[in-house]
Every structure is written in C-alpha cells, then in structure tokens.
Amino acid sequence: MGSYVPSTKEQRWEMLHAIGMENIMDLYKDVPSEMILPEGGLNIPEGMSELELTRALTEVAEKNIVFKTVLRGAGAYDHYIPSVVKSITSKEEFVTAYTPYQAEMSQGVLQSIFEYQTMICQLTGMYVSNASVYDGATAAAEAAAMCKSRKKTVTLVSAAAHPDTINVVKTYCYGTGDEMRVVPAKNGKTDLEALKEMLAAGDVASVYIQQPNFNGLIEDAEEIGKIAHEAGAMYIMGCNPISLAIMKTPAECGADVAVGEGQPLGMPLAYGGPYLGFMATTKKNMRNIPGRIVGETHDKDGNRAYVLTLQAREQHIRREKASSNICSNQALCAMTAAVYMATMGPDGMADAANQSVAKAHYLAKHLCEIPGVSMVYDGEFFHEFVTSMPKQDEVLAALEKAGILGGLPVAEGVLWCATEKVSKNQLDRAIAIVKEVLA
Amino acid sequence: MELLFEKSVSGRKCSILPPCDVDSYQLCSCTKRELPLDLPQLSEIDITRHYSALNRRTHGVNNGFYPLGSCTMKYNPRINEEIAALPGFTGIHPLAPAYSTEGCREALQLASKYLCEISGMDDMTFQPAAGAHGEFTGVMLIKQYHQAKGDTARTKIIVPDSAHGTNPATAAMCGFEIVNIASAPDGCVDLESLKAALGPDTAGLMLTNPNTVGIFDKNILEITRLVHEAGGLCYYDGANLNAVMGVVRPGDMGFDCIHMNLHKTFSTPHGGGGPGAGAVGCKQFLAEYLPKSASMDGEGHIQVRSFAGNFLVVVRALAYIMFLGKEGIPEASTNAVLNANYLMNRIKGTFEPAFDVTCMHEFVLDLGNFEKETGVSALDVAKSLIDYGMHPPTMYFPLIIHEALMLEPTETESKETLDWAADIFRKLYDLGHEDPQYMHDAPHHAQIGRPDDTEAARHPVVRWNQQD
Numbered sequence: 001m002g003s004y005v006p007s008t009k010e011q012r013w014e015m016l017h018a019i020g021m022e023n024i025m026d027l028y029k030d031v032p033s034e035m036i037l038p039e040g041g042l043n044i045p046e047g048m049s050e051l052e053l054t055r056a057l058t059e060v061a062e063k064n065i066v067f068k069t070v071l072r073g074a075g076a077y078d079h080y081i082p083s084v085v086k087s088i089t090s091k092e093e094f095v096t097a098y099t100p101y102q103a104e105m106s107q108g109v110l111q112s113i114f115e116y117q118t119m120i121c122q123l124t125g126m127y128v129s130n131a132s133v134y135d136g137a138t139a140a141a142e143a144a145a146m147c148k149s150r151k152k153t154v155t156l157v158s159a160a161a162h163p164d165t166i167n168v169v170k171t172y173c174y175g176t177g178d179e180m181r182v183v184p185a186k187n188g189k190t191d192l193e194a195l196k197e198m199l200a201a202g203d204v205a206s207v208y209i210q211q212p213n214f215n216g217l218i219e220d221a222e223e224i225g226k227i228a229h230e231a232g233a234m235y236i237m238g239c240n241p242i243s244l245a246i247m248k249t250p251a252e253c254g255a256d257v258a259v260g261e262g263q264p265l266g267m268p269l270a271y272g273g274p275y276l277g278f279m280a281t282t283k284k285n286m287r288n289i290p291g292r293i294v295g296e297t298h299d300k301d302g303n304r305a306y307v308l309t310l311q312a313r314e315q316h317i318r319r320e321k322a323s324s325n326i327c328s329n330q331a332l333c334a335m336t337a338a339v340y341m342a343t344m345g346p347d348g349m350a351d352a353a354n355q356s357v358a359k360a361h362y363l364a365k366h367l368c369e370i371p372g373v374s375m376v377y378d379g380e381f382f383h384e385f386v387t388s389m390p391k392q393d394e395v396l397a398a399l400e401k402a403g404i405l406g407g408l409p410v411a412e413g414v415l416w417c418a419t420e421k422v423s424k425n426q427l428d429r430a431i432a433i434v435k436e437v438l439a
Numbered sequence: 440m441e442l443l444f445e446k447s448v449s450g451r452k453c454s455i456l457p458p459c460d461v462d463s464y465q466l467c468s469c470t471k472r473e474l475p476l477d478l479p480q481l482s483e484i485d486i487t488r489h490y491s492a493l494n495r496r497t498h499g500v501n502n503g504f505y506p507l508g509s510c511t512m513k514y515n516p517r518i519n520e521e522i523a524a525l526p527g528f529t530g531i532h533p534l535a536p537a538y539s540t541e542g543c544r545e546a547l548q549l550a551s552k553y554l555c556e557i558s559g560m561d562d563m564t565f566q567p568a569a570g571a572h573g574e575f576t577g578v579m580l581i582k583q584y585h586q587a588k589g590d591t592a593r594t595k596i597i598v599p600d601s602a603h604g605t606n607p608a609t610a611a612m613c614g615f616e617i618v619n620i621a622s623a624p625d626g627c628v629d630l631e632s633l634k635a636a637l638g639p640d641t642a643g644l645m646l647t648n649p650n651t652v653g654i655f656d657k658n659i660l661e662i663t664r665l666v667h668e669a670g671g672l673c674y675y676d677g678a679n680l681n682a683v684m685g686v687v688r689p690g691d692m693g694f695d696c697i698h699m700n701l702h703k704t705f706s707t708p709h710g711g712g713g714p715g716a717g718a719v720g721c722k723q724f725l726a727e728y729l730p731k732s733a734s735m736d737g738e739g740h741i742q743v744r745s746f747a748g749n750f751l752v753v754v755r756a757l758a759y760i761m762f763l764g765k766e767g768i769p770e771a772s773t774n775a776v777l778n779a780n781y782l783m784n785r786i787k788g789t790f791e792p793a794f795d796v797t798c799m800h801e802f803v804l805d806l807g808n809f810e811k812e813t814g815v816s817a818l819d820v821a822k823s824l825i826d827y828g829m830h831p832p833t834m835y836f837p838l839i840i841h842e843a844l845m846l847e848p849t850e851t852e853s854k855e856t857l858d859w860a861a862d863i864f865r866k867l868y869d870l871g872h873e874d875p876q877y878m879h880d881a882p883h884h885a886q887i888g889r890p891d892d893t894e895a896a897r898h899p900v901v902r903w904n905q906q907d
Contacts, residue, residue: 004771018784027797031686064539113711115442115903145612168744176613176614244472271747273568299887299890317604319607322604325611335711343486355456424461
C-alpha cells in the first residue's frame with residue numbers, strides 16, 4: 001500500500017503515549033461504536049506503489065483516443081499552448097499554495113491575480129475584473145444573479161448561447177425562484193424583434209448573449225446592448241477571449257458585465273476541465289461583482305502590497321446576505337490565462353484570432369465547394385460555422401478513422417471549428433476525406 | 440517588485456506561431472475593436488524570470504508547514520500531477536464521441552465508486568468545481584426532492600452558528616430561509632435548539648461532523664433521526680472528512696447527501712485558490728436529481744457547470760485513492776487525528792484549547808485570556824508565525840470563539856515538524872508576556888509588513904494603470 005504519512009511506527013507510538021493513549025482507535029472514543037467500520041471494512045482495492053499506480057492509470061488514459069486534428073469546438077477550443085505556460089504554472093509553490101489569506105507570505109499569488117485582473121480588463125475594456133469563477137457557464141449565472149434587483153428578477157438568455165450555459169443559468173434561477181426566459185434565434189442569431197417584445201414586460205433584470213454565439217455567428221452585440229438598456233435591463237455579454245483580441249470589446253458594445261469561458265487562454269481540452277470563468281464589470285457595479293478581488297495598497301513602511309479586498313461582499317462576512325457563496329475559484333487557471341496572454345502579447349493574441357478566422361473560412365469555403373455541402377446560416381462567423389451535408393455520420397466516422405475529430409453533430413447539421421493550431425495540410429486532408437465520402 | 444506591465448517594451452515579443460498558411464480573411468470592420476489591446480510586450484526570459492520571482496514570494500505546502508484549519512493542507516503528491524498531465528487525459532474533447540473517451544469515463548466511474556464507498560453514498564456527480572459549489576448542488580437536490588413531492592411548505596434550512604459562511608450563503612442561493620441554531624457549551628449541536636427549530640417547514644439541515652471546532656458530535660445519529668422525523672433531509676458538508684475517512688461514513692451517520700472537497704481530503708492541490716472539485720454524493724432516492732450536462736447528456740436535469748466538471752482534479756483524487764487503498768485511506772485519517780491531538784497536547788499549558796477534549800483532525804486555540812493578559816491578539820500571534828516560515832492557522836473562525844486560531848496539521852507532517860511548531864507556539868506565548876509590542880509589529884522578516892486593508896477597500900485600486 002502507498003502512504004504519505006512520514007511518522008514511523010515507533011514515532012506514532014511515542015505520540016500516542018504522549019497523549020495518554022494505547023491504541024489509535026482510542027482517538028475515536030466519542031464516536032458511537034456501532035458506526036465505526038471494522039478494520040479493512042472499506043470496500044475498495046488495496047493500495048499500490050507509485051510505479052503500479054503509474055501503470056494502472058496510464059492504461060486508463062490510453063483507452064482514450066487523442067485526435068491529432070481537432071475541428072470541433074462548441075465550448076472547448078484546441079488552441080496551441082506555448083511551452084512556458086505549462087512550465088510556469090506547474091511550479092510547486094504556485095500549485096500547492098492555498099488562497100492568499102495571509103498577504104505577508106502570499107505576495108506572489110496576489111500579484112499574479114492583480115496582473116490577471118488587469119489583463120482581463122484590457123481584453124474586455126471593462127473597469128474591474130474578479131479573480132475568476134468556475135467556468136464560462138457559471139460566470140453567466142453569477143452575472144445574471146448580480147444583475148437582479150427587488151423589482152426586476154427575470155433573466156433573458158439567447159437561444160443561440162451554449163446549451164450548457166443556458167442550463168446552468170436556468171438552474172441558478174430555479175435556485176432563487178426567479179425566472180429565466182429563452183429569447184428565440186432567427187437564422188442562427190438572437191432574434192432582435194422577439195427580444196424587444198420580451199423586454200416590454202418591464203420585469204427583465206438582464207439580457208445574456210454569447211459572442212460569437214454557439215453557431216459561430218457574430219451577433220449584433222452593440223444593437224442588443226442598446227435594446228436591453230432602452231428597456232431598463234442590464235446587459236451581459238459572454239465572450240470568447242481569443243475573439244476579443246480583434247473584436248469589439250464588451251465595453252464598446254455597452255455591456256454592464258462581461259463574462260466568458262477562459263479555456264482558450266492556455267488550458268487544455270481535458271475532457272471539460274479545469275477551465276476558467278472570467279468576469280468583469282463597470283466601476284458602478286464594482287461592489288456587486290461576486291468572488292475574490294485583489295487590490296493594491298501599501299504596508300506600514302510604504303511598500304507596494306497586494307491584498308484580497310472589498311471582502312464585505314463575500315460569504316464569510318455577509319453569510320446568507322451574500323449574493324454568491326463562491327469561495328474557491330480557479331486561481332491557477334487564471335494564472336495560466338495571464339501567462340498565456342503575456343506570452344502571446346497583443347500581436348500574438350491578434351494573430352491567433354486572425355489565423356483562427358482565416359482557417360475556419362478556408363475550411364468552410366472548401367467544404368462548401370463539395371456537392372451537397374452548404375452553409376446553414378448566412379451570417380458573418382468567427383471560427384465556427386454550421387454546414388448541412390448528406391451522410392453526415394459516415395463523413396465524421398471517416399474523419400475519425402484518419403485521426404481527425406470533425407465537427408459536432410447539432411440539430412441543424414455539423415458545427416465545425418478551426419483554430420490557428422491546424423495547418424493547411426491538416427485542413428486539406430480533412431476536406432479530401434469529406435469529398436471522398438460524398439463522391 | 441515591478442508588475443509585468445512595467446517591464447513591457449514596445450515591440451518585444453515571443454515567437455510562438457508560424458505565419459498563416461491560408462489566405463487571410465477580413466471580418467467586417469464593424470465587428471472590430473477600436474480600443475487598443477494594451478497587453479504587456481515581453482520576451483520569454485522576461486516572463487519566466489518574472490514568474491520565478493513571484494514564485495519565490497509564494498508559500499505552498501511544499502515550502503513548509505501550513506496548518507490552516509479547515510483547509511486540509513496535506514502534501515500534494517507529485518505523481519498525481521504527472522498522471523493528470525498524461526496526453527490521454529489532457530487531449531480529450533468533452534464532446535468527442537463516446538467510444539473515444541472510454542478512459543475518461545472509466546476514471547470518473549472509478550472515482551465515483553470509491554468515493555461513494557468512502558462516504559457511504561450510492562451515486563455521485565463531479566460537476567461542482569469547488570466546495571461551495573458542491574454545497575449549492577447538494578442543497579439543490581434537497582430542493583428538487585421536496586418540490587417533486589409537492590411539499591412546497593419546506594422553506595427553511597437549519598445551520599448551526601458555528602458553520603462556515605458558505606452554508607448560509609448556499610441555502611440563500613437555493614431560495615431557502617436560514618434558521619441559525621446555537622451550539623451547546625461543548626461546541627456540538629444543541630439538541631433542544633434543534634428540536635425547537637424543526638417543523639413542517641424544515642427542508643433540511645447542513646452540518647459538518649466533526650464540526651468546525653474539531654469535535655465529533657456524538658449525538659449525530661439522534662440529530663439526523665430528528666431531522667428525518669420532521670420530514671427534512673440531512674446535508675453533510677465534507678470540509679472535515681479528513682478526520683474520518685475509512686473510520687466512519689457520513690452515509691452511516693444518517694446523511695442523505697454530501698459534498699467532498701477533493702482539494703482538501705483527497706490531496707489535490709489548491710493552486711493558490713483553485714481549481715478544486717466538490718464531488719457531490721447522495722443516497723439512491725436522490726440520484727434522479729443529480730445534475731447533468733445539456734451538451735453531453737441532454738436536457739431535463741439541473742446543471743451547475745459546463746461539461747463534466749474539473750475532470751483533471753478528479754483524476755488526481757482517483758490517483759490518491761488508488762495509491763492509498765483500503766488500508767491507506769483510514770491510515771491517513773487516523774494519523775491526521777493523532778497529529779492534531781499530539782500538537783494540541785504539546786501546545787497545552789501555554790495557549791489553551793477552546794475545548795479540552797480529544798479533538799479530531801483539527802483544534803481551536805482560544806486566545807481570549809492571553810489577549811486579556813498581554814494585549815496580544817490572535818492576529819498578532821498569526822503574523823508572528825510568518826517570521827518562522829510557518830503559514831498561520833485559520834484566524835477568527837469559528838465565529839463562536841472570539842480570539843480563535845484553528846490548527847489542522849494533517850497526517851503528512853512528521854513528529855519533528857509538529858515538535859518544531861509546538862516549540863514556536865510556546866516561544867510566542869512567552870514573547871507575548873515579555874515584548875507584546877514586538878508581536879503587534881510582526882511580521883518583521885516577511886515579503887511585506889502588514890498591509891493597509893482599510894485603504895485598499897476605501898479607495899480600491901484593482902488593476903494596473905487604473906483610470907478613474
């Protein structure tokens with residue numbers, strides 16, 4: 001069996017005797033004896049050595065198929081992760097620290113969060129960012145919660161948002177007993193006429209849209225912001241952070257809260273997590289944003305110092321009056337995103353965005369040259385798009401056989417994605433296989 | 440030290456991506472940002488040196504003793520990091536076809552099976568990303584259960600006054616009213632207060648056991664029976680599970696659902712505040728209410744996070760359980776309790792425990808008398824510990840003890856470390872009587888002196904180059 005207990009048998013005896021006990025189970029004398037498991041009573045396998053463990057779990061990992069080419073996104077994006085991102089974020093101190101409660105011995109973590117907050121503000125154009133939440137979907141749900149007031153409690157969510165996001169927002173609304181309504185989509189995008197009608201009731205606290213949306217299409221985000229504000233509702237934009245390197249920022253679109261899934265910023269696909277929820281808002285809403293925030297101050301000698309601040313918003317102070325119960329967040333993922341952005345720099349970020357756009361459009365163009373394949377929507381798209389094609393299952397199976405994870409089957413067809421990570425050769429190969437199956 | 444932004448030099452960069460090998464595509468200019476993207480411009484050596492410097496200003500479990508009560512800062516095995524970094528786990532798309540993700544699903548199933556056995560539950564979800572998120576999920580199970588029965592009068596959740604702040608905040612997020620009940624003088628649930636709080640409006644009870652003062656509530660079977668009799672359900676906050684793994688199971692204590700902090704009890708690292716994982720287990724009758732992912736499993740269930748949760752954290756926890764196995768799991772818990780009692784005993788005679796009984800995996804020191812005698816507060820003692828390279832214990836929690844320091848040494852500390860730590864506490868007790876001012880001014884040799892928290896909150900500077 002494996003063990004991480006350093007004390008020797010003799011030391012354990014010594015310690016037991018020091019506290020006046022004979023048997024380790026004397027420590028549990030206050031536990032009703034009928035509840036105590038008999039020795040060896042836990043029905044799990046026996047422990048193992050490190051080498052056996054490596055063998056066992058490598059075998060499990062190898063039951064998965066790692067596709068060399070990934071043309072699937074839908075909320076999890078296969079971008080290139082620079083080497084420094086992995087090496088920096090696996091440093092033992094960063095990995096094994098707790099939440100920086102003691103500022104005097106946590107300046108490293110605190111400064112890294114302050115830098116992350118700054119970069120999220122630069123990316124979104126917003127005034128203040130928190131230290132992260134769990135993922136993009138919970139960021140949307142937390143944003144919806146923070147926008148509610150006593151009079152306005154309804155959240156509108158675009159049908160063109162990620163289905164997981166819609167479901168998570170719905171769950172959080174169900175929790176507090178508030179209503180979430182889905183704004184229908186038209187030609188793949190949020191239906192603005194329907195949105196206006198749904199806002200007319202006057203009970204709407206906030207409107208959430210995703211940019212680019214689940215179908216890959218670029219929403220008229222500025223217009224939606226105007227519509228929401230005219231009806232007195234707050235405006236929440238869920239953004240792909242890579243797209244923000246070149247696209248209009250939530251601040252420019254008039255968003256009150258900017259949120260999103262930070263996974264594209266240096267985190268692997270990892271079967272869905274850990275990912276990163278980013279969340280930023282305006283100065284006016286600074287004291288309503290949930291989660292931790294790091295602020296700059298000074299120590300008694302005037303040295304620059306960083307601390308967890310504005311804690312009066314949080315659960316450990318406000319208890320049941322806090323707007324969120326969030327405590328642990330995704331700090332190491334936030335650091336990952338910061339190292340990624342620092343490594344890519346402004347030009348590298350824009351390059352990753354532009355190359356993703358270029359490759360997605362190259363793929364779309366050549367797929368649609370194949371007879372039977374066509375675009376489902378005609379709107380402008382970023383790095384994802386939906387096609388319809390015959391023999392869709394056969395096409396995807398043939399791609400998978402060649403080590404290519406094709407687009408995701410969705411109700412309207414296939415949702416494809418391309419990032420800067422795929423080369424022209426990889427795209428050409430995928431296109432050739434589709435052509436072959438449909439020939 | 441300088442910020443990344445202050446090291447930026449216009450035109451400097453890293454060479455990461457090749458030139459684009461397909462024709463460029465221009466999106467409509469109406470979609471483009473006009474706001475300049477002001478990210479720092481740095482070379483790789485700038486970046487690695489910057490983070491190495493930040494790393495030196497960070498204290499993790501691997502740097503030294505970290506007895507942060509209620510946080511279970513045990514050793515984070517390196518092998519688990521290596522296993523979680525296997526390409527067969529990191530390279531898998533959550534929406535890849537099922538046949539290609541067999542390994543991921545097997546890892547989740549194994550983790551679920553073992554954790555159900557350890558907790559005495561029947562089914563489990565890994566969607567919750569942290570402890571508080573697990574609480575939310577668990578209480579949502581309770582909510583759905585009552586609603587499915589049409590029992591809409593159950594609007595109240597009972598929480599002891601010694602509970603973590605997340606408990607009442609969670610109950611509020613689930614739309615429940617909170618009933619706080621007082622603790623008995625021994626720090627446990629006061630049965631009379633509980634009985635008075637129970638009624639036809641009781642949805643459930645949220646409880647840690649051992650509780651937040653580190654004591655196993657010996658009335659636990661009576662407590663869960665009373666709640667069930669009143670028609671409520673019992674939620675186990677697994678924050679303190681490290682005391683009882685393989686010894687007692689929350690399921691056998693009468694709890695209906697539970698969250699476990701995989702980043703505490705099951706050794707996955709805290710990463711400076713996350714990512715964690717709050718696995719939520721439940722008895723069979725609640726299993727139908729567990730969350731599912733709309734994109735992976737379809738509609739019709741609650742959902743608390745996208746996809747399957749913090750998968751790689753679950754992989755690390757699985758590695759930990761497989762390594763320890765059926766003998767190692769109880770060995771970890773019994774030694775956590777032994778270490779806590781030994782340390783408490785070694786400190787006794789100076790700082791006094793709030794409850795002078797056999798503790799579980801953690802104990803609370805009550806510095807009330809010491810503060811009265813010397814004027815030195817729990818905060819002063821905590822800050823003085825930093826000068827010895829020891830992370831301070833949890834301060835001023837639970838709220839029912841005013842000058843509280845809560846210590847949780849965990850099982851992965853050696854006798855030598857515990858002796859060293861006890862000697863420092865004893866030394867500080869004496870110092871408090873001799874030179875209280877020195878302790879008011881502590882720390883003396885840290886990265887910074889005590890920061891001005893009031894200034895930070897009054898005039899918040901929350902980003903570099905903030906333009907007001």
